[in-house]
Amino acid sequence: MKIKGFGLPLLRWRDVLTYARYGNPEPTCRLVLSESDWAARLTPLQFRVLRGAATEPAYRNEFCRSYAPGCYGCAGCGQLLFAAETKYHAISGWPSFTQPASRNALSFQFDDSHQMQRVEVRCNVCAGHLGNVSADGPAPAGLRFCINSASLVLVGE
Numbered sequence: 385m386k387i388k389g390f391g392l393p394l395l396r397w398r399d400v401l402t403y404a405r406y407g408n409p410e411p412t413c414r415l416v417l418s419e420s421d422w423a424a425r426l427t428p429l430q431f432r433v434l435r436g437a438a439t440e441p442a443y444r445n446e447f448c449r450s451y452a453p454g455c456y457g458c459a460g461c462g463q464l465l466f467a468a469e470t471k472y473h474a475i476s477g478w479p480s481f482t483q484p485a486s487r488n489a490l491s492f493q494f495d496d497s498h499q500m501q502r503v504e505v506r507c508n509v510c511a512g513h514l515g516n517v518s519a520d521g522p523a524p525a526g527l528r529f530c531i532n533s534a535s536l537v538l539v540g541e
């Protein structure tokens with residue numbers, strides 16, 4: 385099963401768990417900066433979310449209701465993360481996607497905070513915090529990527 389525009393097999397929940405347990409795919413490159421360099425490069429909100437793993441308020445974030453065409457890149461490093469055609473309305477209050485743009489765009493870590501086991505999603509190039517992924521998304525892959533708007537930049541088609 386492939387999604388239009390994607391040349392790779394669908395990422396599934398078992399793949400996410402395998403990456404979180406045993407290690408993530410190699411990124412195309414890595415961007416490592418000091419916290420002061422990140423602070424100079426990012427807006428205060430982007431810094432709190434990408435580097436401090438903060439969560440934006442539900443519905444009060446830039447891309448929650450945006451369905452413009454194009455691609456979403458990482459606000460920290462520009463890495464392509466999600467295609468707009470995989471964005472869907474999840475009634476969660478945050479931008480939600482069903483698939484990443486590529487197999488090595490994201491990294492996955494178990495997150496045991498908030499008294500529940502979740503899987504945190506980060507940019508695989510700069511390790512910036514994006515949000516989390518869960519297994520309650522739509523068919524066919526069943527994934528729901530719940531992503532902070534502040535972690536994203538929308539770029540044209």
Ligand SMILES: [Zn+2]
Nearest residue numbers: 458461507510
């Ligand atoms: Zn990044």
